[in-house]
Amino acid sequence: MTATPPVEATGPEERPDARKRSVLRRLLTHPQGAICLAFLITVAILGLASPWLAPTGPNVTDLQSVNAPPFTSEHPLGGDATGRDILSRLMWGTRQTLLACLIVLVVSVTLGVTSGLAAGFYRGRFETVSNWVSDVIMSLPGIVLLIALYIRTGPNVTAAMAVFGLLTAPTFYRLVRSVVVGVRGELYVDAAKVVGLSDPRIIGRHVLWAVRAPVIIQSAFVLAAGIAIEAGVDFLGLGDPAQPSWGSVLQESLDNIYNNRTGVLWPALIISLTILAFVLLGNCLRDVLQASAHSMRLPARRRRGLVRRARDESPQDMAGAHVPSADAFLSVRGLRIGYPGGDRDVREVVHGVDLDVRRGEIHGLVGESGSGKTQIAFSVLGLLPREALVLGGGIFLDGRDLLADEELMRRARGRRIAYVPQEPMSNLDPSFTVGAQLVHGLRAVKKIPKREAEEKLLGLLARVGIKDPERVFRLYPHEISGGMAQRVLICGAVASEPDLIIADEPTTALDVTVQAEVLELLRELREERGLAMVLVTHNLGVVADICDVVSVMKAGRIVERGDVDSLFTAPADAYTRELLESSRSVEIAEV
Missing domain, CATH: 1.10.3720.10 (MetI-like)
Structure with a gap:
């Protein structure tokens, strides 16, 4: 299964230079389009200007030119059966x-x-x-x-x-x-x-x-x-x-x-x-x-120039200057992400973030919308938007930098790193049954027979709380509920036996009862399999319920991190205190 990640609010604004470029100008830079347009314009001009450019009138006959051969001075394309010039008739006929x-x-x-x-x-x-x-x-x-x-x-x-x-x-x-x-x-x-x-x-x-x-x-x-x-x-x-x-x-x-x-x-x-x-x-x-x-991918030369300029301004943020933590399974060091803001500008949205996730740990990443949470999650997955620029830093998985090796990133994604998306129903293809999608996703990362994949997935569906796996296996996405769809996606994520799960707001689209069930399921899977997990959310209640460690983000920076108990009882940063106060106010208002 594949999921198309949504672009967070911190994504780039449309570039002014792209807005100013008309469709015609973009078409002229397309080689095939420019050739076709030039040909059609030439044909139209020759046709419309035929009274002045055509060698003769459309019906002018010359008995000496009957079936005249082409490529002569008087008849470039030859003459027809009545001695009329073929080129002139084609030009007049264009009109x-x-x-x-x-x-x-x-x-x-x-x-x-x-x-x-x-x-x-x-x-x-x-x-x-x-x-x-x-x-x-x-x-x-x-x-x-x-x-x-x-x-x-x-x-x-x-x-x-x-x-x-x-x-x-x-x-x-x-x-x-x-x-x-x-x-x-x-x-x-x-x-x-x-x-x-x-x-x-x-x-x-x-x-x-x-x-x-x-x-x-x-x-x-x-x-x-x-x-x-x-x-x-x-x-x-x-x-x-x-x-x-x-x-x-x-x-x-x-x-x-x-x-x-x-x-x-x-x-x-x-x-x-x-x-x-x-x-x-x-x-x-x-x-x-x-x-x-859609935002067009920048030419490679311009991308390199923008990244080089941004790194020159902050050379300490280069990936080589950072060393991953020895006891962390996933280490993010000095990560900087930006988007083109003009011909020579870069709008930086993530500013030198450090993050460590250890085996068996659920690490919460919280903050308001647009703070950069999803940008970090997608960086780990290698799913940033095409126009995104990684300006510095590194993402280390077992000490190896994923950003420095695209092949390593491709091998890790879906095998060692899995993803649980925010919108369960939109991440299932309505054209295929649940079972077909799960089997296809598992066999894409593990070379196992189809029958073995089906047996394994049916067992996992039962494990994630689906009471009749065989029936659900044959259903289409529109025939199951949102909570069941989220369980299906969790099943697909853990089927490849990953070491790390990136869960991006996995309970936002679910009602309160189903939220609690999904959170309990994630906790049990962590304990059974020793999974590391990054939970992206803005819900502090979810963080308090399931996370071991939490990092608070604001405006592309981590302003505070620590274990859940310490952060909830004695927050050090003023922004963290504001988040906690607003969360408590919402809870009181709901009561």
Whole structure:
């Protein structure tokens, strides 16, 4: 099993330089995207400027140029069966093809996005009717409808492409609706409703902004489909013979292929390359927009420069200057973590933390939200966000520095160091049964037969308090309770027989009764297996109940550490006293 760690409040703010960079600028730095964009712009310019750049008019004939060979001064791509210049017809035809693509895109985006926004946001009867209409439209044979339309209207490319846009609109509808259904339940949307914003303003400001990326990407594919269908319509002879287009040039060249074999190459090549460019551009846009939605990893050179500058400012924090404790299983020494804050700045969020965890010890790490607790836990696990910078210090497991050896970190994670996450239900894949996930996770770190893994996990499920392990083994995550899901994750964590467990708020999502049961389970596992444990929490009641040693964090520093009894009876730091007082006040208010 794998868990995606949440980024704590101490994570980085979005970099100003990243915010200022437009999608276009990021696309231009993408080699594939830049090439595709340059090709499409070149094609568009040549088409739009055809009255001035084309060697001749689209229908100018020259009997001496019938089936003229390519690569001549007068006819770079040769002549067709009636002596017309193929290059000129392709350039003039670009205008017709571009117009057809734009009609398809405008119609499909207008109808699909609008209906998708309304159906996803309001749901109810409108969504039901829209889904039915969408299914009906998608079941219609498009090319048959276009042929029937030709019979009624004649060679009308505008009408044909508008109908094709209508047939394409359900792709936008389904895409937008699925995104909006997920977005409408977000807390920021509820907050906008609470402050009195109208539905149109919420949709325009929040919801529409969330669907912009998939709509832009889908638009690139629709433009590619528009070129293909327009070429296909003209190739079948359903277009306007008086207006040149790529499809009509292809059809004419194919009819004349026995007299001019190279003539068919040029329209086929321009159609294929343009469709390919749109498809690849859509893929590049997806990569660029995903990278902008999530913090992009810094280039290696810039990362090294920022880390070197931060270490030069505090050379005493270098990992080599720290020695782990001899009796500690896990030693954190001088750990400093930061995030890029600008072109030359680093925002440091963990400042030289020291931490020792001994075998059989439960070490509590407490503090307010944003104090840096989870940053330390994820550092030990090697699960820091991609943009995080380790500015100094070391994390020693049995005297060996995990930060200095990535391979050692990978071998330790899941085998010697296990993780119990905060949200049990979100860390189980809804597509697989509980048993399948547990078996897959165990066999990923231990080379044992599947049957042996199942027997071991069934025994562990019984040990962690699940009364009918065989039944739970066959259930999906949505069929079990939150407390049972947390026990399943604890079972998965201890199955590999680790030496250390990192438990990040393991009881926060559980009710009080289940919290007590989970804490008792962790205590019993510690006593049975001699596990070391780091318990990340802000609940001092949990610390008092289960921990042996506690470290109090504030603003990225450990301000006090000691055994639980001493810290609760005689706290030395003013911040610790404030935490204890606030906890007691909450307990009195609850009573």
